[in-house]
Amino acid sequence: xxxxxxxxxxxxxxxxxxxxxxxxxxxxxxxxxxxxxxxxxxxxxxxxxxxxxxxxxxxxxxxxxxxxxxxxxxxxxxxxxxxxxxxxxxxxxxxxxxxxxxxxxxxxxxxxxxxxxxxxxxx
Numbered sequence: 214x215x216x217x218x219x220x221x222x223x224x225x226x227x228x229x230x231x232x233x234x235x236x237x238x239x240x241x242x243x244x245x246x247x248x249x250x251x252x253x254x255x256x257x258x259x260x261x262x263x264x265x266x267x268x269x270x271x272x273x274x275x276x277x278x279x280x281x282x283x284x285x286x287x288x289x290x291x292x293x294x295x296x297x298x299x300x301x302x303x304x305x306x307x308x309x310x311x312x313x314x315x316x317x318x319x320x321x322x323x324x325x326x327x328x329x330x331x332x333x334x335x336x
Contacts, residue, residue: 242310242317242324245271249307253300271321275302278325282333289326292335305332 248267251260279302282291293302309328310317316324 240270240274240321242319242321245274245321246307246310246317249275249303249310252303253307271303271306272299274322275299275306275325278302278322278329282326282329283335285326289330290335291326291330291333293329293333297333302329305329308332 245267247264248269249271251264251268252272276299279293279297279299282293285291306325306328309331310324313324
């Protein structure tokens with residue numbers, strides 16, 4: 214559980230110290246939306262390697278976020294349904310990104326949490 218929380222904190226921060234020192238840009242909604250869509254639609258294998266990579270990153274980030282939603286601070290917490298799947302969480306995030314194109318330049322992790330919170334508020 215502690216390891217999962219450390220990974221989550223790194224995701225929420227959006228960058229590791231190495232990435233921050235090297236000037237690497239944060240991962241944004243614009244960068245991962247095509248990959249998230251690719252995961253859902255299972256596009257042909259002729260998609261670019263960038264999209265395939267973004268698909269894996271999208272799936273990995275959302276897998277972690279979907280698993281830890283109930284242990285986040287109260288203002289960021291969300292409660293996925295007990296029978297929810299990672300693919301369902303990806304659908305929720307893709308819908309949120311499509312509904313909020315003005316925010317695609319923001320960090321993907323923040324957008325994903327906002328989407329999951331909107332769809333699955335805790336009662």
